[in-house]
Amino acid sequence: MIRISPARPLRDKLEVFDGDRLLARRELNLKPMRPTEEVVPLATPPKALRVCVGGDKIEYTAGDSNVLSRPLAAPPDFDWNSLYGLYLKGKEEVRQRDYVKAAEAFESCLKQDPNYLPALVEVAALANRRGDPAGALGFGRHALGIDTYDPGANFQFGLASAALGHHADAKDAFSLAALSPGWRSASQTELAKEYLRERRYDRALVSARESLDSNPRNLDGLQLCACIQRLCGDTRSADTASAALLGLDPLSHFARFERYLCGKARPEDFTALIRNELPHETFLELAVWYHSVGLDADAAKVLDLAPPTAEVLYWLAYLRRDPGLLARAEGASPEFAFPFRPEAIPVFEWAAQQHPAWQPNYFLALIRWHLGELPEARRLLAAWGDAPRFAPFYAARAQLGTDDAVRDLQRAGQLDTAQWRYGAMLARHYLKQEQPPAALAVATDYARRFPVNDTLALLHAKTLLLTGQNQAAADLLSSLHLLPAEGTTEARALFHEAFLLLAVERLQAGACDDALRLVATAREWPERLGSGKPYPADIDERLEDWFTAQCQFTRKAPDDARQALARVLAIPARARGQGTGDLIRALALKQYGRSAEAEQLIKGWQAQAPGSDLAKWGKELFDGHPAPLAPSLTGLDCRVLAAAAPR
DSSP states (O other): OEEEOOSSOEEEEEEEEETTEEEEEEEEEEOTTOOEEEOOOOSSOOSSEEEEETTTTEEEESSSTTOOOOOOSOOTTOOTTSHHHHHHHHHHHHHTTOHHHHHHHHHHHHHHOTTOHHHHHHHHHHHHHTTOHHHHHHHHHHHHHHOTTOHHHHHHHHHHHHHTTOHHHHHHHHHHHTTSHHHHHHHHHHHHHHHHHTTOHHHHHHHHHHHHHHOTTOHHHHHHHHHHHHHTTOHHHHHHHHHHHHHHOTTOHHHHHHHHHTTSSOHHHHHTTOOSSSHHHHHHHHHHHHHHTTOHHHHHHHHHTSOOOHHHHHHHHHHHTOHHHHHHHHHSOOTTOOOOOGGGHHHHHHHHHHSOOHHHHHHHHHHHHHTTOHHHHHHHHHTTTTOOOOHHHHHHHHHTTOTTHHHHHHHHHHHOTTOSHHHHHHHHHHHHTTOHHHHHHHHHHHHHHSTTOHHHHHHHHHHHHHTTOHHHHHHHHHTOOOOOOTTOOHHHHHHHHHHHHHHHHHHHTTOHHHHHHHHHHHTOOOGGGTOOOOOGGGOOOHHHHHHHHHHHHHTTOHHHHHHHHHHHHTSOOOSSSOOHHHHHHHHHHHHHTOHHHHHHHHHHHHHHOTTOHHHHHHHHHHHTOOOOOOGGGOSHHHHHHHHHSOO
């Protein structure tokens, strides 16, 4: 049997081979999201099974011939706190788009060696990304002092120089970076932009075409060719470049706008295909590109066709230095305006200088926040006190971690009583401040006001659990029917916690049968809670099995208890990085009659982690006289172990 779950339509052949010998062939008509099964009878089992769909579109070969040998773990003796280890940490954080952590890793690297060139280049790149060309220039210059030919250092130095108006330095740096094949296309693109800003159209076109020699699919290079040729009056070549753009990217709004500028399309031919949820962002992205190459008039023409949102109007006012447009921008609603581009910083700084108003400072704060400059974002928002009557202003200020977060979130909720998110934010803030009763009061109020909101329902259940109202939480979770969503396991985790804690309560009351029924419920994965049950191999039920054993011992059923303990012991201990699962194993070994093995596990754990609160408390629990749980040990496993372990 062959099962296929298509991701796109396909009408083609399914072929089954034994090596190169064709065994079966049939036509397929596949449609997305419609899984299909094909049963192919074979006279004898093939020795080298191979299944193909559409020739080589999908190919399966039985056996291990396609199993990769790429390593999945670093060498055990690799030092992640070494110079190169810290550099790699930073690189990985950049890949994960966590630029704040990346900067911290690179800075730690440079503390070990201030002249470590790869880290200097990465720090310069981060500075350019957050709109700090002066900082990038310093790091880039430092790197070039070590290796004047380094392509990355030259490229970042060139970007910073261009932003600061040091055009000779920029062209020199990009020219040197272009000597490296890996950097050639990007560097020639930036050189073309430099020449375009200087209105040296012939030289700009040469560089743009050279960028395409290295990478014919360079969309930025094609955009430059189309734009420069239009400016030179060569509309035929400009149209050819736009057609090439559309060939690579059929949704290229740039190409359609260029055709409009050439007089070969109507405005609606350009605007009609901008159909996303925030269309003004598409117009802004185009306008920023034209502004970046010194074509402010073209940038303004883009925005003349855009929806007149607050950010669009601020940009138009800036490009035209128009006080009337600035007044319109201040009067426009800031809703659904989420500035994030560093290129917009001068726009809002100019607006704030022209006329004191909270809106440009709010937008500037959002950009600074996005770029990781939290102190500056806080300063910009704090300066306006309670003047704005715009709920997201206060929600943003609260999220930035100010001392008045509670008051700000309450004010946001008062300004917009129809928005449930401010209540959720306030409840979560109380939980973060370890104030569960206050969080429960807010969650209860908002869950009552928004009775069909699943997020609030789960938050309500969580606050009920944290305030010890396990039965109320279980009842609430048993009534929910949630839509499934990828990666959402919170509802099932709360369900599991509620019923397991109820089981603990019944065990402590001596009602073992009730406790066993409740722990069986805790093992369930109800579909109505929106998350599917994992494969058995991926489910760890050692806590439930150990708890079941305690119930059976109390019921005077030692055989049933030993069966539950055997399931715990079927999972081996970890050699390093032990956790509560290994503590459960030690407790199970002790009750199973393998005390020496249990003692060895506990002693080895303490030797490996002498400062671990869990290892210390686990030894106390193992010995039968545990201390109260430390603040770091408030997880469900520890709470259940503390309540149910024999003394």
